[in-house]
Amino acid sequence: MTKPADQLSVYPQTLVGDQLLRFLPSADALRTVPATVYAAGVVVAFFLVAAVAPSLLQTHDPFRTDLYATLQSPSLDHFFGTDQSGRDLYSRVVQGTGQSLAIGLGAIGLSIGIALLVGVTAGLAGRRTDAALSRFLDVLLAFPNLFLALLFVAVFGATTTTLIVSVGLGCAPGYARLIRGQFLVVRNSGYVEAARALGHPYGRIVRQHIFPNAMRPLIVMITMGVGQTIVWASSLAFLGLGVAPPSPEWGALLDAGRNYVTVAWWLEVMPGFAIILFALSVTVIGQHLQDRLEGRVNP
Amino acid sequence: MTRPVRRLAVRSIPAAMALALAASAAAAGEPRQGGIIRYGHYQEPPCLYTGWVQAGYIQRQYADNLVARDNDGNIVPWLATSWTVSNDNLTYTFRIKPDVKFTDGTVLDANAILYNFNRWLSDDPAKANRNAKLYVAEYIRQISAPDPLTLKIELSKPYQPLLTVLATYFFGILSPTALEKGQEAICEKPIGSGPFYVDEWKRGQYVVLKRNPDYNSAPATAKHQGPAHVDGIVWKFLKDNTLRYGSLQSGESDAIYDVPAVYWAEAQKNYTIIQDITGGTPTRLQLNTARPPFDDVRVRQAFAHVSDRRKAVEVATHGSIPYNGNGSLSQSSPEHVGALHDSYPYDPAAANRLLDEAGWSARDRNGVRQKDGKPLTVRLLYAGGSLLSADATLVLQILQDQARDVGFEVVLKPIPQADWFAGKGRTVDDYEAQPAYWVASSAEILKISWRPDEGGVINANNASRFQPPELWKLIETADRTFDDAERLKLYQDAQRLIVNNAAVVGLFPLTFTIAAQPKLRDVWISSPVSEPVFHDAWFEE
Numbered sequence: 001m002t003k004p005a006d007q008l009s010v011y012p013q014t015l016v017g018d019q020l021l022r023f024l025p026s027a028d029a030l031r032t033v034p035a036t037v038y039a040a041g042v043v044v045a046f047f048l049v050a051a052v053a054p055s056l057l058q059t060h061d062p063f064r065t066d067l068y069a070t071l072q073s074p075s076l077d078h079f080f081g082t083d084q085s086g087r088d089l090y091s092r093v094v095q096g097t098g099q100s101l102a103i104g105l106g107a108i109g110l111s112i113g114i115a116l117l118v119g120v121t122a123g124l125a126g127r128r129t130d131a132a133l134s135r136f137l138d139v140l141l142a143f144p145n146l147f148l149a150l151l152f153v154a155v156f157g158a159t160t161t162t163l164i165v166s167v168g169l170g171c172a173p174g175y176a177r178l179i180r181g182q183f184l185v186v187r188n189s190g191y192v193e194a195a196r197a198l199g200h201p202y203g204r205i206v207r208q209h210i211f212p213n214a215m216r217p218l219i220v221m222i223t224m225g226v227g228q229t230i231v232w233a234s235s236l237a238f239l240g241l242g243v244a245p246p247s248p249e250w251g252a253l254l255d256a257g258r259n260y261v262t263v264a265w266w267l268e269v270m271p272g273f274a275i276i277l278f279a280l281s282v283t284v285i286g287q288h289l290q291d292r293l294e295g296r297v298n299p
Numbered sequence: 300m301t302r303p304v305r306r307l308a309v310r311s312i313p314a315a316m317a318l319a320l321a322a323s324a325a326a327a328g329e330p331r332q333g334g335i336i337r338y339g340h341y342q343e344p345p346c347l348y349t350g351w352v353q354a355g356y357i358q359r360q361y362a363d364n365l366v367a368r369d370n371d372g373n374i375v376p377w378l379a380t381s382w383t384v385s386n387d388n389l390t391y392t393f394r395i396k397p398d399v400k401f402t403d404g405t406v407l408d409a410n411a412i413l414y415n416f417n418r419w420l421s422d423d424p425a426k427a428n429r430n431a432k433l434y435v436a437e438y439i440r441q442i443s444a445p446d447p448l449t450l451k452i453e454l455s456k457p458y459q460p461l462l463t464v465l466a467t468y469f470f471g472i473l474s475p476t477a478l479e480k481g482q483e484a485i486c487e488k489p490i491g492s493g494p495f496y497v498d499e500w501k502r503g504q505y506v507v508l509k510r511n512p513d514y515n516s517a518p519a520t521a522k523h524q525g526p527a528h529v530d531g532i533v534w535k536f537l538k539d540n541t542l543r544y545g546s547l548q549s550g551e552s553d554a555i556y557d558v559p560a561v562y563w564a565e566a567q568k569n570y571t572i573i574q575d576i577t578g579g580t581p582t583r584l585q586l587n588t589a590r591p592p593f594d595d596v597r598v599r600q601a602f603a604h605v606s607d608r609r610k611a612v613e614v615a616t617h618g619s620i621p622y623n624g625n626g627s628l629s630q631s632s633p634e635h636v637g638a639l640h641d642s643y644p645y646d647p648a649a650a651n652r653l654l655d656e657a658g659w660s661a662r663d664r665n666g667v668r669q670k671d672g673k674p675l676t677v678r679l680l681y682a683g684g685s686l687l688s689a690d691a692t693l694v695l696q697i698l699q700d701q702a703r704d705v706g707f708e709v710v711l712k713p714i715p716q717a718d719w720f721a722g723k724g725r726t727v728d729d730y731e732a733q734p735a736y737w738v739a740s741s742a743e744i745l746k747i748s749w750r751p752d753e754g755g756v757i758n759a760n761n762a763s764r765f766q767p768p769e770l771w772k773l774i775e776t777a778d779r780t781f782d783d784a785e786r787l788k789l790y791q792d793a794q795r796l797i798v799n800n801a802a803v804v805g806l807f808p809l810t811f812t813i814a815a816q817p818k819l820r821d822v823w824i825s826s827p828v829s830e831p832v833f834h835d836a837w838f839e840e
Contacts, residue, residue: 245696
């Protein structure tokens with residue numbers, strides 16, 4: 001997964017400097033970007049607009065009921081059809097983007113934050129601290145992620161914040177484990193050993209060598225994690241533990257439509273499609289970044 | 300709109316029977332013995348003994364009551380074979396059926412019934428029966444068992460609904476031996492003298508009820524005396540609507556509770572449908588009259604006008620549940636005033652006018668009305684997924700949207716089931732509206748809902764906090780009036796007072812609907828609070 005140590009040791013990088021610049025592709029590089037990544041970019045851009053300014057993309061008021069136009073199948077007037085109370089499903093999916101993304105991004109942010117704290121400490125500290133933290137992570141990993149999240153929602157009630165925290169907490173142990181492993185690998189690599197032999201101060205080694213190299217795969221992990229956490233939050237909502245109605249958060253839409261699945265397929269398929277499309281697009285972009293960072297495509 | 304269900308939606312055994320018979324008139328004959336009924340229910344109660352009506356449905360299978368109420372409202376014998384009432388209506392003397400035993404072998408006589416009464420009315424909260432106490436505690440002077448087959452109830456003041464409430468599940472008689480073991484044990488494995496006994500309760504999954512082979516105490520409403528025809532019931536808890544209905548379609552269940560609205564039309568074609576509209580209070584919004592904005596009757600009336608509740612109920616339930624605009628009493632309670640269903644029709648103009656008059660004329664940029672800088676916000680707390688089904692929650696969302704046009708900001712706040720029953724987050728300052736129901740046979744429920752606070756003790760069942768002295772006087776007088784016409788008038792005046800003041804806004808009654816495979820015969824739903832009866836049920840070949 002990581003590059004050969006010797007190659008990296010020749011080009012010591014910092015995360016904020018050269019590293020970030022390498023992310024921004026040159027004009028040449030853009031030509032090598034596959035069409036799928038562009039398509040994914042367009043999709044993500046669409047959802048970002050939907051999250052920030054939903055009214056720009058909406059065709060109807062997402063909360064307006066119409067008791068005389070319930071359960072209509074998709075048409076030119078209602079792209080995604082209407083729900084049980086006659087609300088326009090497309091506009092509701094657009095409206096729900098903000099909340100779904102907030103939950104996805106918030107949860108992954110929290111998750112990575114906690115994971116960094118625990119993972120880096122375990123990866124850099126001495127053997128005892130590492131052992132203690134690792135066992136702690138083992139215990140947390142023994143619980144199914146969903147269980148932790150369920151417990152949290154049950155105790156604190158279902159709001160956007162508790163969903164973020166519960167999903168974030170649920171995912172953190174897995175990431176922490178990964179980060180710890182990454183730091184251990186880099187810490188024991190040849191170039192770090194070389195830097196030590198050259199007499200560099202430890203703080204500088206961590207800052208210049210260990211941290212940037214250990215963190216690189218994480219950036220990919222984050223992009224993929226966003227899609228995953230959205231699916232997660234949706235599962236919670238599907239279990240009836242999501243945000244309160246009439247919120248059109250994507251998982252809540254799935255939950256509301258499930259009793260109608262045999263008579264109004266669009267109530268499940270359309271929000272599900274939005275979730276898949278977004279998760280897939282973010283993953284495609286993440287995958288591409290990973291490939292570039294690992295040198296599988298020309299930067 | 301013509302609603303075929305209307306024909307079914309009556310509280311009478313003959314109607315339900317007629318339907319079942321019509322389904323296969325040719326196959327009618329002697330009931331076959333054997334078989335186990337796999338029944339898919341919706342909600343699981345926290346305890347199998349008394350309390351919530353969800354426990355009452357199960358209790359009807361394993362316990363007997365002193366008296367029964369037929370679906371026309373007459374009180375008929377059950378454990379009591381006959382009774383006399385003194386001229387002053389203060390002394391009731393019951394003759395108890397001989398040779399009845401509980402399923403643990405304990406003898407069921409007047410002393411056992413007396414033991415139950417004493418326990419229900421106990422001052423020890425660990426023993427007391429909250430519902431029983433609420434209804435009769437204040438009236439009971441003394442209860443005694445002069446001989447093993449005679450029970451005497453003496454009252455301190457007349458209480459006309461006494462026999463009616465004694466027929467309700469929370470007055471079901473349990474084995475004193477089992478009750479001695481304490482509340483926890485009795486919740487888990489209650490023991491009565493009914494046609495079935497609780498064999499196993501696997502929480503979250505099912506209750507297994509087995510046939511009581513010695514059953515000899517069926518009520519006069521039963522279709523047959525003696526033990527049940529089937530060997531038992533597996534009472535499954537299938538909370539997911541699609542799953543529950545699917546279990547009927549796949550043959551995994553012989554009968555299910557509550558057909559999901561979306562399958563209503565289809566179910567009527569393929570299965571035997573039995574529906575009973577439950578009495579008592581319907582599901583209605585109780586508006587908090589103790590706080591602004593609903594301390595102003597005009598704002599309450601405006602709120603009642605903002606939504607097309609009739610259409611919303613029809614859309615959300617696909618016509619499977621009728622509209623009950625009279626928020627004070629269910630349409631199946633004999634005393635209900637039908638004209639009150641049409642009070643407060645959908646009329647945004649009237650709502651706007653009332654709000655302007657009440658001083659809520661300013662609006663913020665979102666269109667929410669303001670008064671003295673405060674927004675017209677209604678926090679609507681509800682027990683989502685327990686007291687209110689998903690279909691019912693949709694009614695609230697429609698109401699929320701329609702209220703927006705008139706300038707109400709309605710905030711829906713679902714409360715988990717356990718918190719709801721614990722009263723958590725539901726103090727007087729926590730809400731402006733709360734939808735809920737309370738089952739009963741008839742107007743005797745008014746006493747529970749509208750008793751005013753006494754001696755600093757808040758009546759938590761009066762979530763409207765509406766308690767004018769004249770209302771209590773009407774209800775209290777009615778409860779001790781034995782002249783039927785006069786009592787009816789008093790109960791009806793009470794309903795008018797409640798509805799005209801918009802203390803509650805009616806939505807729909809609780810219903811008990813069973814969809815059964817056509818081969819399952821003679822399941823019926825009993826008054827007083829729509830309990831399913833499997834004692835007479837049998838499987839056709």
